[in-house]
Amino acid sequence: MTRKPTDIRQEEIKAAVLRIIFRDGLKKLSTKNIATEVGISEGSIFRHFKTKKDIILGIMDDVIENLIEKLRDISLENTPPKERMFKYLCETVNYLRKNKGITILLFTEASYENDDELMTKLNYIFNNQKQLAGKIINDGIAMQLWDENISVNDVTELYMGIPITLNIEMVLNQDGFEAQNFCKRMFDLIMKLLKK
Amino acid sequence: MTRKPTDIRQEEIKAAVLRIIFRDGLKKLSTKNIATEVGISEGSIFRHFKTKKDIILGIMDDVIENLIEKLRDISLENTPPKERMFKYLCETVNYLRKNKGITILLFTEASYENDDELMTKLNYIFNNQKQLAGKIINDGIAMQLWDENISVNDVTELYMGIPITLNIEMVLNQDGFEAQNFCKRMFDLIMKLLKK
DNA sequence: TTCTTAAGTAAGTATTTGCTTACAAATTTA
DNA sequence: TAAATTTGTAAGCAAATACTTACTTAAGAA
Numbered sequence: 001m002t003r004k005p006t007d008i009r010q011e012e013i014k015a016a017v018l019r020i021i022f023r024d025g026l027k028k029l030s031t032k033n034i035a036t037e038v039g040i041s042e043g044s045i046f047r048h049f050k051t052k053k054d055i056i057l058g059i060m061d062d063v064i065e066n067l068i069e070k071l072r073d074i075s076l077e078n079t080p081p082k083e084r085m086f087k088y089l090c091e092t093v094n095y096l097r098k099n100k101g102i103t104i105l106l107f108t109e110a111s112y113e114n115d116d117e118l119m120t121k122l123n124y125i126f127n128n129q130k131q132l133a134g135k136i137i138n139d140g141i142a143m144q145l146w147d148e149n150i151s152v153n154d155v156t157e158l159y160m161g162i163p164i165t166l167n168i169e170m171v172l173n174q175d176g177f178e179a180q181n182f183c184k185r186m187f188d189l190i191m192k193l194l195k196k
Numbered sequence: 197m198t199r200k201p202t203d204i205r206q207e208e209i210k211a212a213v214l215r216i217i218f219r220d221g222l223k224k225l226s227t228k229n230i231a232t233e234v235g236i237s238e239g240s241i242f243r244h245f246k247t248k249k250d251i252i253l254g255i256m257d258d259v260i261e262n263l264i265e266k267l268r269d270i271s272l273e274n275t276p277p278k279e280r281m282f283k284y285l286c287e288t289v290n291y292l293r294k295n296k297g298i299t300i301l302l303f304t305e306a307s308y309e310n311d312d313e314l315m316t317k318l319n320y321i322f323n324n325q326k327q328l329a330g331k332i333i334n335d336g337i338a339m340q341l342w343d344e345n346i347s348v349n350d351v352t353e354l355y356m357g358i359p360i361t362l363n364i365e366m367v368l369n370q371d372g373f374e375a376q377n378f379c380k381r382m383f384d385l386i387m388k389l390l391k392k
Numbered sequence: 393t394t395c396t397t398a399a400g401t402a403a404g405t406a407t408t409t410g411c412t413t414a415c416a417a418a419t420t421t422a
Numbered sequence: 423t424a425a426a427t428t429t430g431t432a433a434g435c436a437a438a439t440a441c442t443t444a445c446t447t448a449a450g451a452a
Contacts, residue, residue, distance in 0.1 A: 003418055003429050025310025031410060041431050043412080048429090052410065107360075108304045111367060114221025126364065150388075154381045160364070161357015164303075168356070171307060172319050185350045192346075193388055199399050199448055227440060237401050239442080244399090248440065 009048045012038050014059050018101030022171075026108055053118070056109055060121045063102060067095045068128050075132035081140035086187050088136060089162070092129070093183040096163055103167035130156045137194065146194040155193055162186050205244045208234050210255050214297030222304055249314070252305055256317045259298060263291045264324050271328035277336035282383050284332060285358070288325070289379040292359055299363035326352045333390065342390040351389055358382050 004012075016037035020029050031052055035042040049055045074088045096103055110122040134156045140146040166182060200208075212233035216225050227248055231238040245251045270284045292299055306318040330352045336342040362378060 006429085009429085026308040027310065030408075032408080040429095042410090043432080044430060046411065104307050107364070108307060111300050111304055112222040112308065114223065151381065154385055157361055157365070158354065158357065158382065158385055161354065161361040164360045165353055165357040168303070168322065169353070172315070172322065185347065186354065189350055189354055189389060193385060202398080205399085226438075228438085236399090238440090239402080240400060242441065 006048050009038070009040075009044075010058065013045060013048060013055060014062065017055055017059060018099055018105065021101035021104050026104065026112065053113070053115070056105065056118065057121065059102070059105060060118070060125065063099075063106070063125055064121075064128075067092070068125060068132075070095075071129065071132050075135050081136050081143065081145060082191070084136050085133075085140075085190065086183075088133060089187050089190070090183040092163060093166060093186075096166060097170070100170065103163060104171075107164065126160070130160055133159055140194060147196045150194065155190070158193075159190065202244050205234070205236075205240075206254065209241065209244060209251060210258065213251055213255060214295060214301065217297035217300050222300065222308065249309070249311070252301065252314065253317065255298070255301060256314070256321065259295075259302070259321055260317075260324075263288070264321060264328075266291075267325065267328050271331050277332050277339065277341060278387070280332050281329075281336075281386065282379075284329060285383050285386070286379040288359060289362060289382075292362060293366070296366065299359060300367075303360065322356070326356055329355055336390060343392045346390065351386070354389075355386065 013034060016034050017029065020033055020037055024033075031045050032042050034055075035045050038045075045052075045055075049058070070091055071088060074084055074091060077084055077087075106122055106125065110118045134152050137146065137152050137155060141148050141150075141152070209230060212230050213225065216229055216233055220229075227241050228238050230251075231241050234241075241248075241251075245254070266287055267284060270280055270287060273280055273283075302318055302321065306314045330348050333342065333348050333351060337344050337346075337348070
């Protein structure tokens with residue numbers, strides 16, 4: 001019976017959640033299984049999180065803090081748009097590959113529960129990702145590097161499919177997915193879309 | 197107590213499943229709720245489907261029969277690739293808009309259950325959609341209409357994000373989603389990607 | 393018309409769900 | 423060192439889950 005402070009246990013619990021989701025599917029995401037995965041009793045889970053939903057919300061907050069805020073920094077950087085776009089895309093892809101359960105959690109749990117609070121947070125994450133990418137594109141157009149006739153909204157809408165495509169490929173093709181240059185390949189496509 | 201033959205009830209049950217998923221979320225998809233939605237008792241559900249999973253598999257078979265086979269026809273048509281591509285994309289978008297629960301069911305239920313049989317069928321649907329789109333693109337390249345330097349696989353991978361993007365927009369933006377010309381807009385982007 | 397079959401039901405089943413309670417023991421604070 | 427607080431547990435909660443059972447009744451075939 002080793003005891004650890006709440007903040008540490010909270011991190012362990014959130015990590016366990018993502019592991020279970022990617023490895024066993026959302027159906028196995030019970031408080032009982034989370035506890036077993038962490039190596040504590042089920043009751044202990046509720047020492048560190050008020051409800052199961054709070055764990056999910058906590059993970060979403062991590063995404064906002066660790067991914068969205070990083071993307072915001074990249075988007076606002078004072079570097080050439082092309083360079084920024086590449087960093088932006090790779091940052092997203094790498095984050096999702098490092099945190100493999102995230103995509104399923106975001107797009108599945110929210111529509112699974114159909115809960116307002118979860119939906120609002122998903123909306124925030126989704127819209128920010130889209131708008132911050134849109135800013136880079138608008139900068140490039142303003143600097144006359146890219147096609148001013150293109151609809152920025154359409155491009156960002158298409159862009160938003162990339163993380164999900166990545167995830168489907170990772171799940172369906174678990175072993176041999178060639179993700180090494182995934183972001184470079186997608187980047188080249190986006191560049192062609194933006195070319196004058 | 198009006199009685200109906202199995203084949204009719206099966207259709208009613210599958211339609212009810214899609215309605216529940218889109219309206220209330222996957223969590224509400226219990227056999228109890230399905231029965232209430234259809235207007236029969238829970239036990240009756242099991243007269244018409246052996247298990248709940250069989251209902252889901254049945255819906256996936258409908259997708260294969262009604263969407264994938266239609267897409268196959270379009271892909272193999274003897275019309276100009278550009279025309280075929282437009283029809284192909286619009287057929288997909290319209291099908292998913294008409295059957296609103298489908299996307300969530302496909303991408304959520306499969307990863308929710310993490311079940312082999314469901315995964316295999318999802319894989320089939322996903323790969324066919326991708327490969328049939330790829331055939332159109334390859335035809336266009338062979339006819340020297342489109343850029344032969346582009347990676348067909350990359351384009352189809354990006355293409356596969358479109359249905360999911362559509363769905364996220366529909367779910368998050370339930371009321372005022374401007375889907376009228378969604379497929380035209382996405383088509384224009386794909387055309388720019390393929391242009392020499 | 394009779395008789396078989398298929399479609400219906402209410403009331404169960406065992407299991408799982410998220411969460412609580414009552415109490416024990418480790419750690420921090422006074 | 424003593425007291426207060428925090429982290430842990432086992433056992434139990436009501437509600438929900440997918441599915442079964444035993445029995446009824448409507449509809450089509452003989």
